Amino acid sequence: MTILIRNTSKTPVYQQIAEQIRQAMLKGDLSEGEALPSVRALSSDLSVSVITVKKAYDQLEEQGLVVTQAGRGTFVLEKNIDLVRDYKLKEIQDVLAKAIDLAKANGFTQSDIAELFSLLWEETNVTD
Numbered sequence: 001m002t003i004l005i006r007n008t009s010k011t012p013v014y015q016q017i018a019e020q021i022r023q024a025m026l027k028g029d030l031s032e033g034e035a036l037p038s039v040r041a042l043s044s045d046l047s048v049s050v051i052t053v054k055k056a057y058d059q060l061e062e063q064g065l066v067v068t069q070a071g072r073g074t075f076v077l078e079k080n081i082d083l084v085r086d087y088k089l090k091e092i093q094d095v096l097a098k099a100i101d102l103a104k105a106n107g108f109t110q111s112d113i114a115e116l117f118s119l120l121w122e123e124t125n126v127t128d
Contacts, residue, residue, distance in 0.1 A: 001029055001037075005046055013048055017056035025065065025076060025084045032078040036066060039074075063087070 003020045005013055024030045036042070039057065043050040057074050060066045064083055068074045103113045 003042070003046060005048065014052045014055040014059065017042075017046070017048075017053060018059045021056070021060060022065065022084050022087065026088060030076050032076055034076045036074045036076070 001021070001024050003017055005016055007013075009016060011019075021030065021036065030036075036057065037045070039050050039053045043053045046053070057066065057068060061068055061074075065077060066074050067077050100113070
């Protein structure tokens with residue numbers, strides 16, 4: 001698993017770490033029961049504080065995606081893919097709701113936006 005930190009990002013480093021771990025789970029790069037790198041190892045690899053990595057792991061644990069076992073490490077929980085998918089769908093829903101508000105405020109119709117969405121979808125070559 002590769003984690004890239006953008007120091008120029010407005011997103012806090014611990015959130016960048018947590019988000020990239022969530023993405024790895026969603027893509028299947030991290031499987032159920034798999035151990036995450038130790039807090040010390042990841043902090044060393046990323047050149048960040050152990051507190052920063054611990055905060056990212058704590059956030060993932062609060063979201064029910066990982067479990068930390070004293071003396072053993074932090075592990076990906078079973079059935080986490082549905083939780084990650086729900087999290088991502090909520091993110092998409094929030095972005096789309098803002099786009100709909102903007103479209104309505106500027107006089108666009110649902111069919112205008114549906115057509116635009118379809119065109120953009122096709123341009124990205126995304127497949128089901």
